[in-house]
Amino acid sequence: MAAVFLVTLYEYSPLFYIAVVFTCFIVTTGLVLGWFGWDVPVILRNSEETQFSNRVFKKQMRQVKNPFGLEISASSTASLTAGITLTTDCLEDSHLTCYWGCSVQKLYEALQKHAYCFRVSTPRALEDALYSEYLYQEQHFIKKDSKEEIYCQLPRDTKIEDFGTVPRSRYPLVALLTLADEDDREIYDIISMVSVIHIPDRTYKLPCRILYQYLLLAQGQFLDLKRLFMSANNNPTPSRSPSPEENSAERSLLAKAGLGDGDAELAEDSSKDCVVCQNGSVNWVLLPCRHACLCDGCVGYFQRCPVCRQVVQEAFELGNQKEPERGRPTALGACRRT
16 A cells, blocks of 8 residues: 555656655765765764774884882972972882982983983983083982882072972972893883972972873883873762772773872772773773773774863773783883873
8 A cells, every 4th residue: 555655656746756866865975975984964874884984093002111110208298498208119229319400401402312312221321411400419229129218308508499480490300210230221121210300399389299200211212101090980989898809900900001009099989990881891091181981892982082072083902911020010102100
């Protein structure tokens, strides 16, 4: 009956024929444009075409072992007059050299020299590259695998209470970690780590924190370390405490990202669940915003970060990285360990 009605409508209504042809033309045009990646209405595409037509570029990361660890202890009490306490955690015997009032320009010139002229693998090499453009230098010996607290203070006889207004020509403190044994420099790709630290003074009272960290490689490159932002659970009051197995799984995930147990400072209600489906484990870091918030199933559906809405240019995977030797944290590409 319906077929007879359509045939009759076709014979006596040319408008119906024109409408069918126009509809077929619109659908065909939309499919062709979608195939070449042009923006067409989602109604003309199925979910699989929506997922893969604008695929996010997946960045390949190189995993390297970082023999150095540096943190600030009691950052709330640190100041230019009271000094600062640094906690080190190194895989080998190392030297911690602190440069107070280091020239900003000379420091970045020294990093460029590491890439093009000579390797900054010892404190002496950095001092030569800085042309002694710092106010005070102190050095400490760090034992292997010992989390030592090192107290550093600018001598009072320098009579320096601040480093002027912003923008400044000197950093308050630059900490250099280098391997003490020359043979160890042949083992690790990373031969030194430079940390730029802000310390509050009379003029600039922002809290003490690490501004930048650079890993200097034996091949001449240097990596700018960045912090990863892990997704957190939306439930403010968890119904139960996490089990030791769950804590172990979370630490394993952070270790794959190059973060130590104390580096991420996650709250007790933190979670490794995808922020979209709340089911899969977080396994992808979005760039350039560095939010680790999506699982394998959801990462292909987003051109913008679901957390901050920034356009996603690249993404890299956490789960396929090899486990580090000796169970120590590593650095993935340019991820920051702070």
